[in-house]
Amino acid sequence: MVVGEPQILGQIKQAYRIAVGNKASGVLLNRLMHKAFSIAKRVRKETGIGDNAVSISYAAVELANKIFSDLSQKSVMLLGAGEMAELAVEHLISNKVNRIVVANRTFKNAVDLAQKFKGHPVKFEEREDVLKEVDIIISSTGATDYVLTQDQVKRAMKKRHHNTLFFIDIAVPRDIDPKINTISNAYVYDIDDLKNIVESNIEQRGKETVKAERFIEEAVLKFRKWLESLSIVPTIKALNNKMMSIVDIECKKTLSSLKHLSEEDVAAIKRMTKSIASRTIHDPILFLRNTGDHRDDSLYLNVTHQLFNIDIPEEE
Numbered sequence: 001m002v003v004g005e006p007q008i009l010g011q012i013k014q015a016y017r018i019a020v021g022n023k024a025s026g027v028l029l030n031r032l033m034h035k036a037f038s039i040a041k042r043v044r045k046e047t048g049i050g051d052n053a054v055s056i057s058y059a060a061v062e063l064a065n066k067i068f069s070d071l072s073q074k075s076v077m078l079l080g081a082g083e084m085a086e087l088a089v090e091h092l093i094s095n096k097v098n099r100i101v102v103a104n105r106t107f108k109n110a111v112d113l114a115q116k117f118k119g120h121p122v123k124f125e126e127r128e129d130v131l132k133e134v135d136i137i138i139s140s141t142g143a144t145d146y147v148l149t150q151d152q153v154k155r156a157m158k159k160r161h162h163n164t165l166f167f168i169d170i171a172v173p174r175d176i177d178p179k180i181n182t183i184s185n186a187y188v189y190d191i192d193d194l195k196n197i198v199e200s201n202i203e204q205r206g207k208e209t210v211k212a213e214r215f216i217e218e219a220v221l222k223f224r225k226w227l228e229s230l231s232i233v234p235t236i237k238a239l240n241n242k243m244m245s246i247v248d249i250e251c252k253k254t255l256s257s258l259k260h261l262s263e264e265d266v267a268a269i270k271r272m273t274k275s276i277a278s279r280t281i282h283d284p285i286l287f288l289r290n291t292g293d294h295r296d297d298s299l300y301l302n303v304t305h306q307l308f309n310i311d312i313p314e315e316e
Contacts, residue, residue, distance in 0.1 A: 003205040004049040009040050032223065039219045046215070049208040054201050057087035059194045060168045061095060064136055067166050067187060075099040075134040079127060079148075080141030081113050084170045088138050089117055101134060103127045105141070131156035131165065138168045139175035150179040153186055170194070228297065235301050236285050238310045243277040 016033045019025040025033070044050055068074055075098055078089055089100060100119030104110035107123055114121035122130055131137070131153065141147055153165065162185050169176040169190040181188045251273050255266055288300065304310065 003202065003209055004054070006044075006050060009037075013037065028227070031226070035219055035223055039215055042215055043212040047208040047211045049205055049212055054198055054205065055087070056170065056191065056194045056198060057084050058091050059197045059201070060088045060138065060170070060189070061091040063168070063189055063194075063197070064092065064166055065095065067164065068135065071098075072096040073098055074136060075101065076136045076138060077101040077103060077127070077130050077134040078113070078117075078119075079103050079124075079137060079139040079175065080105075080143075080171065081109055083140075085138045085140035085168075086113075088168060088170070092136070093117065097136075099134075101130055103130065128152045128156060132159040135164065136166045136168070137176070138170065140170045141175050143171070143175060144173065146177040147175045148180070149177045150183065153177075153180045153183055157183060157186065168194075231301060232288050232297065235304055235310065236288055239281055239285065239304065239308055242308060242310060243281050244274065247273045247277045 012033075016025070019029070064071060064074075071092060072095075076089060076092055078085055078100065081102075081104055093100070100114070100117045101122055102110045102114040102117070102119050103122050103124050103126065104113065105124045107121065110121040110123070113119075127148065131148075137148070139147060148167070157165065164185045165187070167176045167180060167186070167188040169188060172191060174190055176188050176190070178188055178190070180186050251270055255261070255269065261269075284304065288297075288304065
């Protein structure tokens with residue numbers, strides 16, 4: 001449902017590992033899976049299908065990365081406990097954010113959430129004081145008025161020597177006063193900004209799918225050709241085995257009456273007869289291998305079976 005989302009690929013890989021572990025996969029499935037994983041890797045490497053965020057929470061983190069470049073030294077304050085805000089914090093943690101502070105109107109909820117993220121709980125009334133210690137504020141409360149105003153941030157900016165402050169407002173209605181954007185080194189992004197980024201990224205990913213689909217179609221054609229060759233391979237193998245068996249039997253018969261020959265002569269005759277057999281079936285094998293797009297291979301396989309009296313046993 002989400003173009004470029006790697007989660008499904010991860011689930012398929014896990015399922016395949018389980019299948020292999022239980023010896024429940026055969027030649028066909030093994031080759032199919034390995035080719036699929038190979039193409040998935042190529043799509044990731046050679047297209048931009050997974051480059052841009054397509055979720056609100058991840059778009060917020062993408063913005064934070066652009067503003068700070070390195071999040072490992074940055075601190076985050078979470079205001080409220082909305083689901084998208086929690087997801088954004090989880091993404092920030094995966095980007096090695098340094099410290100997390102949680103403020104909530106109900107202090108117990110702040111404590112519970114802080115424990116979840118191994119963060120530090122504070123009372124909601126302390127939020128202005130905490131501004132001097134953090135770099136990123138993610139707000140998702142149910143408040144009807146702004147929980148952080150322009151004046152509050154102005155005061156905080158003086159205490160933090162005007163170091164950059166990044167606000168992610170995921171609340172509806174807004175939690176963060178948009179006038180904060182007028183303050184030097186203060187950046188406010190609300191849910192509409194994030195949605196615009198996501199929509200633009202989805203459109204960009206859609207363009208990349210054209211290239212990805214070409215890679216997939218090429219791989220499907222190659223796999224289908226290999227799959228079709230499986231019916232030819234046993235026939236070629238059986239034909240080769242039959243000819244070599246005939247050569248071996250007839251050669252033994254002839255050599256049994258030629259006791260005077262040296263070991264070198266016997267080896268030379270064996271090589272010669274095998275070479276004759278190989279050359280005899282070379283053209284029929286070449287014909288069977290070079291399948292055409294508009295050719296009914298089953299017809300030629302059946303003729304080959306009848307001409308050379310080949311019987312291929314069914315695999316178990």
